[in-house]
Amino acid sequence: MSHHYSGPNIGFPRGDARLDLTDLYAFPKPGDAGKSILIMDFHPSARISPPGPTTSEPFAPEARYELRIDTDGDVVANITYEVRFTSVAGGGQTATLRRVEGAETGAQIIAESVPVSTGREAHVTQAQDHRFFAGWRSDPFFFDVQGTLNNFQFTTGDFFRDKDICSIALEVPNSLLGLKDVGLWARTLIPTDTGGWVQADRGARPNQTPFLAGEQNDAYLAGEPAEDARFVPVFAHALEHTGGYSSEEAIRAAQKLLPDLLRFDPNRPASFPDNGRALSDDVSDIFLAILTNGKVTGDNVGPHDDFLDEFPYLGPPHMIRSQ
Numbered sequence: 001m002s003h004h005y006s007g008p009n010i011g012f013p014r015g016d017a018r019l020d021l022t023d024l025y026a027f028p029k030p031g032d033a034g035k036s037i038l039i040m041d042f043h044p045s046a047r048i049s050p051p052g053p054t055t056s057e058p059f060a061p062e063a064r065y066e067l068r069i070d071t072d073g074d075v076v077a078n079i080t081y082e083v084r085f086t087s088v089a090g091g092g093q094t095a096t097l098r099r100v101e102g103a104e105t106g107a108q109i110i111a112e113s114v115p116v117s118t119g120r121e122a123h124v125t126q127a128q129d130h131r132f133f134a135g136w137r138s139d140p141f142f143f144d145v146q147g148t149l150n151n152f153q154f155t156t157g158d159f160f161r162d163k164d165i166c167s168i169a170l171e172v173p174n175s176l177l178g179l180k181d182v183g184l185w186a187r188t189l190i191p192t193d194t195g196g197w198v199q200a201d202r203g204a205r206p207n208q209t210p211f212l213a214g215e216q217n218d219a220y221l222a223g224e225p226a227e228d229a230r231f232v233p234v235f236a237h238a239l240e241h242t243g244g245y246s247s248e249e250a251i252r253a254a255q256k257l258l259p260d261l262l263r264f265d266p267n268r269p270a271s272f273p274d275n276g277r278a279l280s281d282d283v284s285d286i287f288l289a290i291l292t293n294g295k296v297t298g299d300n301v302g303p304h305d306d307f308l309d310e311f312p313y314l315g316p317p318h319m320i321r322s323q
Contacts, residue, residue, distance in 0.1 A: 002141050002283075004044045004160075006201055006209040006221065011047075013201040013221060017054035018043045019063060019188045021201045022165060023141055024262055026184055027270035027278045029171060030309075036177060036266040037313065038081075038170045039279075040067055040186045041139070045164035045319070048145065056321045058093055058116050058136060058166045059085040064189040064197065065168060071178030075226040075259050078102060078178070083134065083168055085116065092116060095134040097127065097170075120316035122308075131171035131311050138306050138315035139165035141206075143284045144299040152292070158301040162318050169312035174266045181265035181275075185225055198222065204262040205273070207287040212238045212257070225259035232258060243293030253290060279307055279314070 004022045006013055012020045022041045029035040042065065047054055059065065064084060068077040080100040085093050093116040098107035111127035117135025125132045139160045147154035187202035199222045203209050212235045213220040220231055235254035239245045245253060262277060270276035272283050280303035288296045306315030 002143065002206045003201070003203050003209045004141070005048060006203070006213075006217075010049050010210070012044075012054075013188070014190070016060065016200075017047065018057065018060040018166075019190065019200040020044060021186050021188055021203055022139075023206060024067075024184060024186050024204050024277065025140075025279060026262055026264040026266075026276035028266055028268075029311075033267070034174055036172050036174055036264075037311070038067060038172060038184070039312070039314070040065065040168045041137075041141070041165045042168070042188065043166040044139070045136075057088050058118065059083075059095075059134070060188075060190070061085050061087040061093070062191055063200070066187050066189065067168075067170070068185050068187065069177065070183035070225075070261070071180075073183070075183060075224075075261065079176075081110075081170060082107065085134075092118070095132075095168075097130070097132050118317075118321045120320065122312055122314075122316070124311055129173050129176065131169075133167065133169040133312040135166065136164050136317040136319075136321060137167045137312070138304065138317055139163045140279045140304055140307070140314055141165070142282075142301050142303055144301050147299055152288070152296045154299040154301075158304075161304065164317040164319060165314075167312060167314055169314070171311055177266060181263060183225070183259075183261040184264055185261055202260070204260050205257065206277070206283040207291075208235075208257055208260070211242075211287075211291060214238055225261050228259035239291070239293070242291050243295070245293050249293075253293075257290070279303070 025039040067081040069079040071078040082098045095114045096112040097110040100107045114125045117123045144154045145159040146156040185204035188200045189197040232254045236250035239250040264276035270278040272281040285298040
């Protein structure tokens with residue numbers, strides 16, 4: 001179910017749906033090989049247990065939403081795109097986009113006071129060399145959630161077909177991403193009582209956080225990809241249990257899932273898991289085959305049909321919300 005419920009007991013990180021990173025996408029801009037589209041999705045519009053809608057406020061104003069980019073292969077971020085939001089009190093929520101390079105403490109403001117979209121029309125901002133969008137959209141993720149919870153008996157269809165998500169979309173010149181393929185991940189952070197920040201959620205590869213983090217879920221969500229080798233035994237144990245792998249096979253499979261990065265070469269077409277991730281990639285079928293050691297190879301649902309032909313590419317939300 002992607003990272004839609006990466007907290008304990010099919011819940012949200014720290015009990016807050018707005019902090020829940022769900023999906024990360026990266027693909028070349030259609031019709032323009034010199035630019036890339038990077039999309040982070042957060043805040044599912046519906047919860048499973050108990051069933052019902054989540055809050056209508058798109059993003060948490062106290063949080064930081066970040067896209068991290070490793071350009072030199074050491075699994076440490078060289079570039080960070082950070083998005084902060086205002087409160088909805090007194091008017092609509094607005095966003096500020098910043099770019100930070102290396103370990104710099106200062107940040108370059110790319111765009112500020114950008115209206116967060118809540119209706120069908122996508123409010124897109126052209127800012128310097130970037131295009132930027134933030135707001136409610138139709139959730140592009142597709143998966144039979146109930147079938148998974150029912151021992152992989154896929155009969156209930158796509159749970160997400162009529163659901164919405166809060167998206168942050170960027171159009172970025174490839175020249176700003178480095179000279180070769182990059183490693184991507186996203187995260188949310190919230191302030192601590194002592195003035196610092198703590199990571200609430202993170203991820204890149206779809207599905208594996210809620211299924212495989214296990215008893216060390218909190219430690220995994222708070223960790224960095226550069227430290228992910230310590231979670232190989234946790235992932236291997238889950239794969240042994242679910243897929244019937246031998247110990248050696250499970251370790252090899254877990255090592256392929258970690259570190260939790262989305263590798264992306266903007267000069268090649270997107271196709272998960274080899275390069276980035278397109279909106280229509282059937283990532284759940286790929287993950288199910290890994291999780292079950294080939295015993296289950298699909299959930300019988302396919303991509304949505306409401307994508308746009310232009311930025312931000314995600315379809316309009318199913319429900320119109322007011323702020």
